[in-house]
Amino acid sequence: MAPRKFDLIAFDWDGTLIDSTALIATSLQEAARDLGLAVPTREEASHVIGLGLIQAFMWLWPDLEEGRHPALLERYRYHFLGRDREITLFPGVREMLGVLRAQGYLLTVATGKARQGLIRALEQAELTGFFDATRCADETASKPHPMMLLELIEEFGVEPDRVLMVGDTTHDLQMARNAGTAAVAVSCGAHPISELQREPSLAILDEVGALPRWLACHG
Structure with missing residues (x-):
C-alpha cells in the first residue's frame, strides 16, 4: 500500500457536510x-x-x-x-467521518459560520466532540484568507502539504491555495462545477461520502 499523503483533513460545513x-x-x-x-x-x-x-x-x-x-x-x-x-447531514457523512477517524486522520472543520452557530449545528447533527478542532469566521479571518488553515497547521504541527481541505465553494479552494494545502471539491453544495473548475483542486467529487474511496486511491 502506498504511503498516506495527508494527516489532517479540514472540512467546510455548510454545503459540504450538511445540506443547508x-x-x-x-x-x-x-x-x-x-x-x-x-x-x-x-x-x-x-x-x-x-x-x-x-x-x-x-x-x-x-x-x-x-x-x-x-x-x-x-x-x-x-x-x-x-x-x-430541518437541515440534515448529506447521506453517508456520518459513516464517512467514522471511517476516516478509524483510519487515524485528524478531522477538523473550517467554516464561515459563527462559533455559536457551529455549536448549535454540531449539537443538532449529533457530532459534538467528534472533530479534533474547529475554526469559525467570527474568531479568525473569513475565507478565502488562509488563517483558519494556518491556525490548524500550527495547532497540530503538521506540514501544509499534509493537509487536505474539502469544500463546496471557490472560497474553500482559494483558502487552501492561499495556505499552501491541497484541496478536494464537492459539487453537492453552493457553487456549480463550472465555478469549482476555475480553482485548483485534486478532484471534484459528486458527494463528500466518496472521500474515503478517493483517498484510498489518491491520498
Missing part, C-alpha cells in the same frame, strides 16, 4: 425583503455561502451602511434559525 445551501440562500433573500434591500438572486445568495456573514453582506450589498448590518444579521438569523432543524 437552500435555506441559507432563502434566508438571505428574506432578510433583504424585510429591510427593503435589493433581493439577491438564488445564484448571488449561494455565491457568498462559506464567507463570514458580514463579508457576505458586503459582497451582496456593497453600498449598505455598516450601521445597518446588525439589523440585517438579526433578520437573517430569524429566518435561518426558524427552520434550521
Whole structure:
C-alpha cells in the first residue's frame, strides 16, 4: 500500500457536510425583503455561502451602511434559525467521518459560520466532540484568507502539504491555495462545477461520502 499523503483533513460545513445551501440562500433573500434591500438572486445568495456573514453582506450589498448590518444579521438569523432543524447531514457523512477517524486522520472543520452557530449545528447533527478542532469566521479571518488553515497547521504541527481541505465553494479552494494545502471539491453544495473548475483542486467529487474511496486511491 502506498504511503498516506495527508494527516489532517479540514472540512467546510455548510454545503459540504450538511445540506443547508437552500435555506441559507432563502434566508438571505428574506432578510433583504424585510429591510427593503435589493433581493439577491438564488445564484448571488449561494455565491457568498462559506464567507463570514458580514463579508457576505458586503459582497451582496456593497453600498449598505455598516450601521445597518446588525439589523440585517438579526433578520437573517430569524429566518435561518426558524427552520434550521430541518437541515440534515448529506447521506453517508456520518459513516464517512467514522471511517476516516478509524483510519487515524485528524478531522477538523473550517467554516464561515459563527462559533455559536457551529455549536448549535454540531449539537443538532449529533457530532459534538467528534472533530479534533474547529475554526469559525467570527474568531479568525473569513475565507478565502488562509488563517483558519494556518491556525490548524500550527495547532497540530503538521506540514501544509499534509493537509487536505474539502469544500463546496471557490472560497474553500482559494483558502487552501492561499495556505499552501491541497484541496478536494464537492459539487453537492453552493457553487456549480463550472465555478469549482476555475480553482485548483485534486478532484471534484459528486458527494463528500466518496472521500474515503478517493483517498484510498489518491491520498
